[in-house]
Amino acid sequence: MSAWQADILMYHSISDAPGPTSIAPEVFKAQMQALADSGLPVVTPDALANPPAPRVVIISFDDGFEDFADTAWPILRDHNFTPIVYLPSGRMGGSDSWAGGNIPTRPLMDWDRIETLAGEGVCFGAHSVSHPDLSTLDAEALEEEVTGSGQDIAARLGQPVRHFAPPYGASNSSVLRQIALHYDTSVGTRLGVAGPKDDIHDLPRLEMFYFTDIARWQAHLAGRGGPYLAARKMMRGLRSGLSKVLPLN
Numbered sequence: 073m074s075a076w077q078a079d080i081l082m083y084h085s086i087s088d089a090p091g092p093t094s095i096a097p098e099v100f101k102a103q104m105q106a107l108a109d110s111g112l113p114v115v116t117p118d119a120l121a122n123p124p125a126p127r128v129v130i131i132s133f134d135d136g137f138e139d140f141a142d143t144a145w146p147i148l149r150d151h152n153f154t155p156i157v158y159l160p161s162g163r164m165g166g167s168d169s170w171a172g173g174n175i176p177t178r179p180l181m182d183w184d185r186i187e188t189l190a191g192e193g194v195c196f197g198a199h200s201v202s203h204p205d206l207s208t209l210d211a212e213a214l215e216e217e218v219t220g221s222g223q224d225i226a227a228r229l230g231q232p233v234r235h236f237a238p239p240y241g242a243s244n245s246s247v248l249r250q251i252a253l254h255y256d257t258s259v260g261t262r263l264g265v266a267g268p269k270d271d272i273h274d275l276p277r278l279e280m281f282y283f284t285d286i287a288r289w290q291a292h293l294a295g296r297g298g299p300y301l302a303a304r305k306m307m308r309g310l311r312s313g314l315s316k317v318l319p320l321n
Contacts, residue, residue, distance in 0.1 A: 074268065075126060075267075075268065076120075076123040076125075076126055076127070076128070076267060076268060077126065077127045077128070077265055077266070077267050078120060078123070078127075078128050078129070078130055078265065078266040078267070078275070079112075079127070079128075079129045079130070079265055079266075079278055079292075080129075080130040080132055080259055080266055080275060080276070080277040080278065081129065081130065081131050081132060081277065081278050081280050082132055082134065082259075082261065082277040082278060082279050082280060083095060083100070083131070083132065083133045083134070083144070083280055084133065084134050084135055084137065085135075085137045085139055085174070085178055086100045086137075086139050086140065086143045086144040087137075087139045087143065087178065089174055089178060090174075091174060092279070092281040093174065093281075094174070094178075095280060095281065095284065096284075097143050097147075099284050099286075100143075100144060100147065101147050102286045103280065103283065103284075103286065103289055104147050104148065104151055104153065105151075106286055106289050106290050106293060107129060107151075107153075107293065108151045108153075109290075110290075110293040110294070112125075112127060112128065112129050112293065113125050113128050113129065114128070114129045114130070114131060114151075114153045114154065115128045115129070115130060115154075116130065116154055116155075116156050116195045116235075117130060117156060117195075117197070117234070117235045117256070117257045117259075118195075118234065118235075118256075120257060120266075120272065121256070130156065131148065131153055131154075131155040131156070132155065132156050132157075132158065132197075132237070132259060132277065133155060133156070133157045133158065134157075134158050134199060134237055134239075135158070135159075135160060135163075135168060135180060135199065135203075136157050136158070136159045136160070136164060136180050136181045136186065136199075137168070137178055137179070137180055137181070138178070138179040138180060138181050138185070139178070140157060140181065141181055141185050141189060145189065145192075145194065149192070154193055154194070154195060155194060155195065156194075156195040156196065156197050156235060157189075157194060157195070157196050157197070158196075158197040158198065158199035158235070158236070158237040158259075159186070159196055159197070159198065159199050159221070159225055160180075160199045160200050160201065160202065160203040160221065160239065161198065161199075161200075161201050161220070161221045161224035161225055162201040162202045162220075162221075162224070163180055163201075163202065163203055164180055164181060164182060164183055164186065165180065165181075165182035165183065166179075166180055167179050167180060168180065168203075170202070170203040170204075170239075171205075172240065183228055186228065186229070187228065187229060190229045190231070195235075196225055196229065196233065197225075197233060197234070197235035197236055197237060197255075198218075198221035198222040198225055198233050198235070198236045198237075198255070199221060199236070199237050199238075199239060200217045200218065200221050200238065200239050201216065201217050201220045201221045201224065202217065203239045204217060204239060205239065205240055205242045206218070206238050206239065206242055206243060206247045207242045207243060207244045207246075207247055208242075211246070214246065214247065214250055215250060218236070218247075218250045218251055218254060219250075219253075219254050221233075221236075222236070222254060222255065233255075234255055234256040234257070235255055235256060235257045235258065235259075236251050236254070236255040236257070236258040236259075236273075237258060237259045237260070238251070238258065238260065240261070241260040241261025241262065243260060243274065248271070248273050248274055251273050252273045255273070256272070257272050257273065257275065258272075258273040258274060258275065259275045259276075259277050260274055260275065260276065260277070261277065261279070262274070262276040262277070263276060263277070263278070263279060263282075263301070263304060263305050263308055264276030264277075264278075264301070264305065265278070265301070278292075278301075282304055288300060
């Protein structure tokens with residue numbers, strides 16, 4: 073299929089914790105119901121090699137928070153949706169105590185839970201070992217973070233790990249080259265809908281904090297979300313530009 077579109081949904085925590093990386097459980101439940109009602113096929117990144125329909129949806133979670141198992145997975149399972157969860161392999165069983173993590177920190181799943189979920193059909197990808205900014209690392213450390221994460225997860229689950237997500241969406245040409253050596257796909261935090269013209273190792277995603285208004289989410293699913301998405305992209309660009317020119321306090 074030469075022309076395709078993939079809405080890759082980006083989630084972190086499904087909880088009432090403050091901040092844009094948390095989505096309230098009731099909002100998440102409504103988002104998934106709207107997705108089910110849309111009839112769009114939900115797939116894993118494996119399907120991007122040969123998408124089953126002109127438009128598909130991928131549900132992705134970064135970091136492997138404990139509330140994925142407790143809250144998100146039961147909702148997803150009820151809809152027969154298979155998500156992918158990107159794990160920082162050296163942090164599992166701990167918390168998001170890395171730079172930029174939540175305050176207070178939120179617990180991450182331990183390996184026992186991850187193994188149970190894998191047995192129930194959840195797909196897992198790599199998200200580095202220790203959750204650093206990969207673009208700041210030397211070649212040796214970068215290799216360890218990128219390849220080591222997938223190796224850790226594969227050893228635990230007994231299955232290959234084909235997909236990656238760099239922490240913070242931070243990458244450069246060296247990072248992307250390293251990822252491409254070891255993984256079939258990778259996703260970032262660039263806002264947008266993925267398609268065949270995108271680098272398969274630098275795919276954009278939809279930050280679902282922008283779609284907590286269910287009517288707006290329904291409009292996007294129905295194909296009427298272009299103007300809103302364009303406005304969000306513009307606002308992101310403006311914020312990024314301001315952060316580069318304003319002095320730091």
